[in-house]
Amino acid sequence: MSTSTPTDVDLAQIDLFDMQWHRDGPPHDLFARMRAEAPVRWNPLADGTGCWSVTRHADVSAISRDTATYSSYRAGIFLHPDQVVGLDLTRNLLLYMDPPQHTKYRMILQKAFTPHTVAALEDDIRARVTTTLDRIATDGSADFVNDIAIPIPLGVLTELMGVPEEDIAQFFHWTEEIEAAQRAPEPNAAAEVFVQMAGYLHGQIERQVSEGIEDSLVMKLRAAEVEGEKLTDPEILVFFGLLAFAGNDTTRNTLATGMHTLLQHPDQLQELVADPSLIPGAVEEILRYTSVVQWFNRTATTDTELGGQRIKEGDRVVMWYTSASRDEEVFDDPQTFDIHRAKPDHKAFGGGGRHFCLGAGLARAELRIALEEITRRLRNLELSGEIERLPSHWANGLVKMPVTFTPEA
Numbered sequence: 001m002s003t004s005t006p007t008d009v010d011l012a013q014i015d016l017f018d019m020q021w022h023r024d025g026p027p028h029d030l031f032a033r034m035r036a037e038a039p040v041r042w043n044p045l046a047d048g049t050g051c052w053s054v055t056r057h058a059d060v061s062a063i064s065r066d067t068a069t070y071s072s073y074r075a076g077i078f079l080h081p082d083q084v085v086g087l088d089l090t091r092n093l094l095l096y097m098d099p100p101q102h103t104k105y106r107m108i109l110q111k112a113f114t115p116h117t118v119a120a121l122e123d124d125i126r127a128r129v130t131t132t133l134d135r136i137a138t139d140g141s142a143d144f145v146n147d148i149a150i151p152i153p154l155g156v157l158t159e160l161m162g163v164p165e166e167d168i169a170q171f172f173h174w175t176e177e178i179e180a181a182q183r184a185p186e187p188n189a190a191a192e193v194f195v196q197m198a199g200y201l202h203g204q205i206e207r208q209v210s211e212g213i214e215d216s217l218v219m220k221l222r223a224a225e226v227e228g229e230k231l232t233d234p235e236i237l238v239f240f241g242l243l244a245f246a247g248n249d250t251t252r253n254t255l256a257t258g259m260h261t262l263l264q265h266p267d268q269l270q271e272l273v274a275d276p277s278l279i280p281g282a283v284e285e286i287l288r289y290t291s292v293v294q295w296f297n298r299t300a301t302t303d304t305e306l307g308g309q310r311i312k313e314g315d316r317v318v319m320w321y322t323s324a325s326r327d328e329e330v331f332d333d334p335q336t337f338d339i340h341r342a343k344p345d346h347k348a349f350g351g352g353g354r355h356f357c358l359g360a361g362l363a364r365a366e367l368r369i370a371l372e373e374i375t376r377r378l379r380n381l382e383l384s385g386e387i388e389r390l391p392s393h394w395a396n397g398l399v400k401m402p403v404t405f406t407p408e409a
């Protein structure tokens, strides 16, 4: 838990987006007070405006399921409509759409992103994890973030998109710039990166089409059809841009903060080493406990009421998934990490409803396989220095985590 939160602070004055609350990780004790005392609360912002901050599980679910009242399209899903890149561009991304546009695109994309697709990727994911671990396994030490948590999801994603191995470093550079733009003070900070990445991905799609590469995601997306509607190549390009944002850092941050949590609970890590059948359950608890996407925004399309508060049309409403995943109304002893928790109904993949994470199955598979191989191969894994946190109120992540382990012979 964060140590910097006074229990007697006036909740009405608190700006949850002020980095002082996030230096030691998500401010879980502050969230607990908000859930109890002010679950739907007006949050004053540094620029003189404000937004509603919503911290309870039930309210986060209700907002997520009511896309007519709470729009993703109207002003986007961040606090500034043009955060990362301009709203005119981001509105082409699934995350920024409302029904009926969202329904149509989601159905087409879902056709190419089925549980069957994920199951077929199992061997590729394990191969990617294996080569990643091979690079450090005999060393006896590593930076878990740079050496393990970054390359695994990045490798899986680039493989899925058909990006050649030699271009991964360039692709990594772009995703880092997009991530940094999310934290940039000025809007539209990633516009130039998006143009470059789009040009590159366009070339990749053309190449895969001309080479007729069977069974690639590009081909599946080109073939997917709903009520006679198909995606155009520019729409596939936009979807790839979304994947670079939605499927990369999220998985990396969950793997890094999840392993950090396990290292802080060595008895539970030891249980996973002894009995890998516990790993799928541990993945769900890691997702709940770390909930690395801390929040997304919606905009009220009409005057409404939530948790006894009157929300006005045009108000921004931020859902704190991190808080919802530790709501004592839903979870017993929510601040305790427990890999034996039965199917926790966490909000790490969003509040449910139409925008529920499209990559949840893939992310779960990546995390499970990574933990299976890590616990099998990196024996006596321990923290060997200070961790460094990502300076963000949106992403709960690490930039550094030195570890040691018994070198493989």
Ligand code: HEM
Pocket: 064, 094, 095, 096, 106, 157, 242, 243, 246, 247, 248, 250, 251, 254, 291, 292, 293, 296, 321, 347, 348, 349, 350, 351, 352, 354, 355, 356, 357, 358, 359, 360, 362, 363
């Ligand atoms: C542990 C890793 C991940 C986490 C924590 C995560 C979290 C989220 C969250 C919170 C949302 C928004 C849900 C909402 O608004 O209700 C979302 C949406 C989405 N995610 Fe993930 N995600 C992860 C991995 C992935 C992966 C691996 C992919 C694909 C490769 C992916 C693709 C997407 C897409 C396409 C959406 C938009 C869905 C829509 O708007 O309909 N995510 N994710």
